[in-house]
Amino acid sequence: MKDIWAYVEMADEKVLRPSQEALSEAARQGRQLRARTTALVLGHEIPKEALEAVGRYGPDRVLVLDDERLSEYGTEPYAACIETLLHEHKPDALLMGSSVVSRDLAPRLSVRLKSSLVTEATFLNPQGGKWIVTRSAYRPHASMIVAPRDEGLQIITLASKVMDAEEIGPAEEVSVEAVGGPQELRSGHVRMEERIREIPSQLDITDAEVIVAGGKGMQNEEGFALLDELAEVVGGTVGATRMAVDMKWRSRESMVGVTGKVVTPEVYIACGISGAIQHVMGMRSSQTILAINTDPNAPIFRISTLGIVGDVRDVLPVMIGSFRETKAKAEAEGGRA
Amino acid sequence: MSGGGPEIVVLIAPVHDCLNPVKIVPGGKEIDPSSLRWVLNPYDAFALEEALRIRDAVPGARIRVMAMASSDSEEVLRGCLAVGADEALRIWDDRMEGSDAYATATALAAALSREAFDLVLCGLRRADLEQAQTGPSLAEILDLPQVTGARKVEPVEDNTRILLHKRVPGYLTKLSCPLPALVTMEKGQVLRYPSLAGRHRAARAEIPCLGVHTVGLQEGNVGSSGSLTRLERFTPPKPTRRSAMASTAGKMTAAARLQRIMGGGVQEKKDSKIWECPDEPSVKKVAEHIVKEKLITF
Numbered sequence: 001m002k003d004i005w006a007y008v009e010m011a012d013e014k015v016l017r018p019s020q021e022a023l024s025e026a027a028r029q030g031r032q033l034r035a036r037t038t039a040l041v042l043g044h045e046i047p048k049e050a051l052e053a054v055g056r057y058g059p060d061r062v063l064v065l066d067d068e069r070l071s072e073y074g075t076e077p078y079a080a081c082i083e084t085l086l087h088e089h090k091p092d093a094l095l096m097g098s099s100v101v102s103r104d105l106a107p108r109l110s111v112r113l114k115s116s117l118v119t120e121a122t123f124l125n126p127q128g129g130k131w132i133v134t135r136s137a138y139r140p141h142a143s144m145i146v147a148p149r150d151e152g153l154q155i156i157t158l159a160s161k162v163m164d165a166e167e168i169g170p171a172e173e174v175s176v177e178a179v180g181g182p183q184e185l186r187s188g189h190v191r192m193e194e195r196i197r198e199i200p201s202q203l204d205i206t207d208a209e210v211i212v213a214g215g216k217g218m219q220n221e222e223g224f225a226l227l228d229e230l231a232e233v234v235g236g237t238v239g240a241t242r243m244a245v246d247m248k249w250r251s252r253e254s255m256v257g258v259t260g261k262v263v264t265p266e267v268y269i270a271c272g273i274s275g276a277i278q279h280v281m282g283m284r285s286s287q288t289i290l291a292i293n294t295d296p297n298a299p300i301f302r303i304s305t306l307g308i309v310g311d312v313r314d315v316l317p318v319m320i321g322s323f324r325e326t327k328a329k330a331e332a333e334g335g336r337a
Numbered sequence: 338m339s340g341g342g343p344e345i346v347v348l349i350a351p352v353h354d355c356l357n358p359v360k361i362v363p364g365g366k367e368i369d370p371s372s373l374r375w376v377l378n379p380y381d382a383f384a385l386e387e388a389l390r391i392r393d394a395v396p397g398a399r400i401r402v403m404a405m406a407s408s409d410s411e412e413v414l415r416g417c418l419a420v421g422a423d424e425a426l427r428i429w430d431d432r433m434e435g436s437d438a439y440a441t442a443t444a445l446a447a448a449l450s451r452e453a454f455d456l457v458l459c460g461l462r463r464a465d466l467e468q469a470q471t472g473p474s475l476a477e478i479l480d481l482p483q484v485t486g487a488r489k490v491e492p493v494e495d496n497t498r499i500l501l502h503k504r505v506p507g508y509l510t511k512l513s514c515p516l517p518a519l520v521t522m523e524k525g526q527v528l529r530y531p532s533l534a535g536r537h538r539a540a541r542a543e544i545p546c547l548g549v550h551t552v553g554l555q556e557g558n559v560g561s562s563g564s565l566t567r568l569e570r571f572t573p574p575k576p577t578r579r580s581a582m583a584s585t586a587g588k589m590t591a592a593a594r595l596q597r598i599m600g601g602g603v604q605e606k607k608d609s610k611i612w613e614c615p616d617e618p619s620v621k622k623v624a625e626h627i628v629k630e631k632l633i634t635f
Contacts, residue, residue, distance in 0.1 A: 016506075075483060100505050103461075104485045107473035110439065116565040117438070120467050132569060137466045138359045138368065144466075145569040149561075189482035189518070193500065194511035206524075207504065210633060234633045267632050288632050290623070296611075307611035308623055318617050322624035323633075330635040 001129060003091040004030050005038045006059065009101055013050040018097020020057060020165035021158055025124065026095050027058035033126055036060045038091065042081060044071035055174035056167045062176045073101055074188030079108045081181035086113060086153060093131060094153065098160040106157050116148035120159040130154060161287060200235045205254055210236030211265045213256055216243045217272015217293060217312050224249050226316045227271060233323045239263065241279050257282035271312045275300030342397025343496050345388045348445060348459035349402050349417060351410030352378040355465055365570030375410040380460025383525030387490050388458050389421050395492050399423050405433065405444050411544060418539035419531035430548035432556050437564035442474035444559050447552040450479060456499065457519040461486050476519040484514050486523040
């Protein structure tokens with residue numbers, strides 16, 4: 001295997017998390033197989049800083065296709081451009097992170113190029129010139145191992161947050177090459193009519209990436225004001241246990257659990273929640289769970305990644321203060337850059 | 338469009354209800370069929386409900402549901418008729434056994450190209466295999482515009498296009514897409530309950546089944562020979578939660594231990610940390626840890 005590609009999605013000069021994972025995995029596979037790794041960036045007027053950011057994840061080269069028709073994502077022009085480049089350069093693999101874009105694009109590329117596609121990959125095992133891929137199926141009861149049927153390009157999309165994203169440091173020798181797309185580019189059929197920025201605190205909890213949830217330990221409605229404050233700082237949405245909803249501290253909309261909503265956010269901060277099974281069943285698939293509770297034996301600690309034994313009313317103000325400091329610092333730095 | 342209102346096709350995938358464990362047959366080549374409990378894919382239920390809502394709003398609209406599925410899961414299609422789909426169609430042939438997402442899309446596309454349609458709706462992905470490929474693959478084969486992961490479909494008066502709501506990170510977008518098109522649904526309204534009359538009608542309905550040749554394909558187009566990937570085997574998953582961190586040398590029987598080892602061993606949950614003293618510095622330490630690990634970014 002000679003050339004491994006990773007497709008890169010960016011926003012505001014930052015490499016998006018799924019693409020960080022794809023770039024890092026490509027680099028790891030490249031090191032192991034002594035293959036070249038290539039980052040592929042599509043867009044319009046991509047700043048130099050953005051390409052430097054890509055370089056930090058260790059690709060040997062960055063291919064950049066800059067075209068004004070690529071300034072917004074569209075299935076048709078993006079698929080056409082990537083198809084042309086894949087035909088021309090014939091890499092062994094194209095890795096993509098798990099995202100709205102890869103979901104839209106990868107199957108179409110696979111059909112166009114008659115290349116195998118495996119989605120939601122959790123492990124890539126190079127064997128005899130191709131990758132044998134492990135992916136989840138019938139979760140949590142099984143996973144499946146899939147191989148491409150033929151030789152040639154393999155398209156693989158990675159499961160979210162399974163493979164590590166690692167910055168290798170400022171790359172000095174990364175070469176940036178500008179490449180051209182197809183001569184004629186069909187513009188997309190789908191047109192954006194409206195785009196509304198979402199406000200995290202007003203999201204439905206099933207859409208939230210960060211949930212700050214409260215239970216009996218919040219004591220009263222004023223306790224929940226602390227959660228609103230925390231949610232505001234971390235860009236989260238407030239959830240509640242059945243107890244808190246029954247006490248009318250929070251509306252039924254925000255109830256997490258078997259009789260409420262089942263949520264799977266990136267981060268779930270459980271405040272004053274003991275972890276009754278009815279609640280846990282609604283949130284245990286969260287990526288990271290931080291629990292704050294006075295009782296060290298509370299069942300919530302058994303499923304949490306991080307835990308603080310203490311009273312939420314003591315802990316939360318300190319935590320909010322600390323996050324505020326970080327946020328202010330990040331904003332100051334962002335302002336300077 | 339054929340004379341009357343818009344023709345909507347809803348692609349259905351009967352899936353295994355993952356609340357029930359599956360049994361992997363020794364060797365891992367397949368899942369024991371007796372352990373599979375077929376239900377309507379929850380994402381397809383959003384698609385079907387959206388189709389029913391369009392039909393409620395647009396006079397003359399017609400809904401056909403289509404699935405590539407063996408007769409084991411015919412009941413799922415009957416369920417779709419019971420809630421109000423006008424017709425159901427099954428595509429199956431024993432030669433289709435072992436089709437991957439590409440071969441499935443090929444068969445469905447072949448069946449679809451025999452009919453007139455304005456809108457193809459389906460779920461974003463199938464809940465059991467977690468694949469989100471068939472919809473867009475089929476759109477590519479039929480050269481249709483697509484919107485993946487929509488949440489709402491609004492018909493437009495002249496029926497030449499539709500408006501869609503789709504969530505992308507940080508934004509809610511409203512898109513306009515010309516018809517005919519393919520839309521996959523990420524979320525939506527809860528599927529309505531069947532009426533008694535609907536159930537009766539569904540129980541009596543004839544569900545035709547088309548084979549490989551009837552849809553105009555050859556044996557080589559479907560099954561494993563029509564696929565781009567090959568299933569090597571199914572394996573039991575690695576336990577990942579802390580509750581699974583029991584010592585391997587404990588009270589496990591030899592068989593249970595072997596099963597765990599074959600599943601890839603115990604994977605310890607990373608960074609499982611509990612701080613017991615809630616003084617200011619330690620809370621700050623937790624906050625710093627969260628920032629350092631980029632669990633929350635500012």
